[in-house]
Amino acid sequence: MSDFDYDLFVIGGGSGGVRAARVAAATGAKVALAEEYRMGGTCVIRGCVPKKLMVFASEYREVFSDARSYGWDVEDGDFNWPKFSDRLNSELDRLEQVYRTLLGNSDVEIFDTRAKLADAHTVELADGTKKTAKHILVATGGYxxxxxxxxxxxxxxxxxxxxxxxxxxxxxxxxxxxxxxxxxxxxxxxxxxxxxxxxxxxxxxxxxxxxxxxxxxxxxxxxxxxxxxxxxxxxxxxxxxxxxxxxxxxxxxxxxxxxxxxxxxxxxxxxxxxxxxxxxxxxxxxxxxxxxxxxxxxxxGRDPSTHGLGLEEAGVEIGRRGEIVVDDYSQTKVPSIYAIGDVTKRVELTPVAIREGMAFVETVFKGNPTKVDHELIPSAIFTQPEMGTVGLSEEDARDQEPVEVYCTSFRPMQTAFAGRSDRVLMKLIVSQKTRVVLGCHIVSPHAGEMIQLAGVAIKMGATKEQFDATCAVHPTISEELVTMRDPVRTA
CATH class of the missing domain: 3.50.50.60 (FAD/NAD(P)-binding domain)
Structure with missing residues (x-):
């Protein structure tokens, strides 16, 4: 019988903490999780998900205008924020319940309360109750x-x-x-x-x-x-x-x-x-x-949520930006305490926090020491137009080695037909020596969708010639990634 109440206690119910709790519980570990606000964390409740739904809502004004150019007899109409907001909050409620159900089905015990460290193996809940755990994972995110x-x-x-x-x-x-x-x-x-x-x-x-x-x-x-x-x-x-x-x-x-x-x-x-x-x-x-x-x-900017957690009192090192300092395996200076996600301020992206949570379980509960690869992570910025990026910028690449820059900018067919002056940008940064594509940058509608797929090729170390050998899909914006034959400049 264990000397601890739990094999793992997770502080924080965001994407990383929930994934780690569920995967750890699947190994047979006894797991608990404490979340003081709403399950789902920044991404689901006050970040990626509601933001992306707002992006969708905000795009319709131009869609109505474009539709008339395509022969549709439509009026602009007025945006009803209260109606959208009610539907948005209903969706967030549904997603939070999904998270709770997933944890419950994984036999993770949930504490809807604030938690902090009492020592290397003890978590203190807001009501003063103390729970012990062989391992503690801090996944409190940022604010x-x-x-x-x-x-x-x-x-x-x-x-x-x-x-x-x-x-x-x-x-x-x-x-x-x-x-x-x-x-x-x-x-x-x-x-x-x-x-x-x-x-x-x-x-x-x-x-x-x-x-x-x-x-x-x-x-x-x-x-x-x-x-x-x-x-x-x-x-x-x-x-x-x-x-x-x-x-x-x-x-x-x-x-x-x-x-x-x-x-x-x-x-x-x-x-x-x-x-x-x-x-x-x-x-x-x-x-x-x-x-x-x-x-x-x-x-x-955003700061790590570390204040008042009892971290330093427990011996955990805090960095100059308030982040929890961890090694390649997400372990702090205190062997029983780990941290993942935005609270470590490594790469502040939801998919990265999830990967860190899974790597933590591989390392601690499956006996398979696993590092998270933080290199060549694709990301998207949901401006209008969107930006998708993976790898080095032109500026960073040319500081590293001689490069060739392949780039084109043009008016995309759909919006040009509607009379809009929108432009897109497709750009590849290529090593002169190895011909490997070091970076890809896309400014375009749906750039986030494009960069996910381009990221696979670049993560695999694809060369410019391998891009060139790929047949274009026509007519698309993304075909420009495989049809740019001559560099616009070298650096």
């Missing part, structure tokens, strides 16, 4: 960061977008990463007047320069007011400042509804809309402008 700025609590974060009672008329988004850009496109597509401030020289830092440049151009063309080299320096409730005649405020505009005042692991991980402004917000920025917006949304 949206806020700037160190007076009155920052008046703004909202990506967690709060899904809880709005009605859409605002205007919004200022602070940030230039994929979350900021995705929500800028979503809200613009739904009819919100969107302004974006980013302190850097170009949005989507770290991605291929040419690709992110096209996305910035397309966002501006669709009506998003992007200001780079710009940051917020002051903010306050508009009623507390002199009237400055900014854009689109409107005292009757709908503010975010008070959401559940649930706290993350010692942090505001879920939502703090209850503190957000209930009226227009005055903003002063580094470009000298003073404007008023219905909402200010901070999309300035």
């Amino acid at each position: 949206p960061a806020r700037p160190n700025l007076p009155n920052a609590e008046l703004g909202i974060t990506s967690n709060d977008i899904f809880k709005m009672k009605q859409l605002p008329k205007s919004i200022l988004i602070i940030g230039g990463g994929y979350i900021a850009c995705e929500f800028a496109c979503i809200l613009n597509g739904l009819g919100v007047d969107v302004t974006l401030y980013y302190r850097g020289a170009q949005i989507l830092r770290g991605f291929d320069e040419e690709a992110r440049g096209l996305i910035a151009d397309m966002m501006r063309e669709k009506g998003i007011d992007i200001h780079v080299g710009t940051n917020i320096v002051e903010m306050a409730a508009a009623e507390d400042r002199p009237e400055h005649g900014g854009r689109g405020a409107g005292s009757d505009a709908a503010m975010g509804a008070p959401a559940e005042d649930a706290k993350g692991i010692g942090e505001t991980r879920v939502s703090d809309t209850a503190k957000a402004a209930k009226g227009p917000i005055w903003v002063k920025s580094t470009n000298g402008k003073e404007l008023v917006f219905d909402h200010v949304m901070f999309a300035t």
